[in-house]
Amino acid sequence: MDEINVQNYSSFKDDPEILLQFVNKYCTVQLIKNNTFSGFVHSIDPISKSIILAVPCENSFQITLLPGHAIINLYESNQENLTSPFQILKDEVSLNDIAARKTKVMDWFKVNLLTVTESNENIIFGNVSILPPYSVTDICTDNPMVAMQVRKIIEGMPASS
Structure with missing residues (x-):
């Protein structure tokens, strides 16, 4: 996956306008202890800065909550042949x-x-x-x-x- 728009999460986590730009986008989230998750951002909690991510899993998506205190980096990634499950609902x-x-x-x-x-x-x-x-x-x-x-x-x- 190519990295697009690599951001240090702590540099923009308090800016709601920047956070909104990641909603419904396929992103990679780097956490402490070298954990990484990739998926579609559903929402970002404005208080805890936690991210709700829809991670592709077989033919479906698994909803994952990533705690804000553990997030190091967030960046938009390229994904192939995947459509956001949230975009599908919006299109209806x-x-x-x-x-x-x-x-x-x-x-x-x-x-x-x-x-x-x-x-x-x-x-x-x-x-x-x-x-x-x-x-x-x-x-x-x-x-x-x-x-x-x-x-x-x-x-x-x-x-x-």
């Missing part, structure tokens, strides 16, 4: 459905007198980004209390409007 939702969901979430925030803006395909609310497809699992912030409040707002949204 049509672009029209995602656009409609984005509008619905933004309207719901406005109904609750909360100011939201757009940045590319993300919904921005203060220091919170809500990524497509705009569900409660797509909230991105470094403050867990704020994330819980935004989650409650989205969960309170009516099913049809």
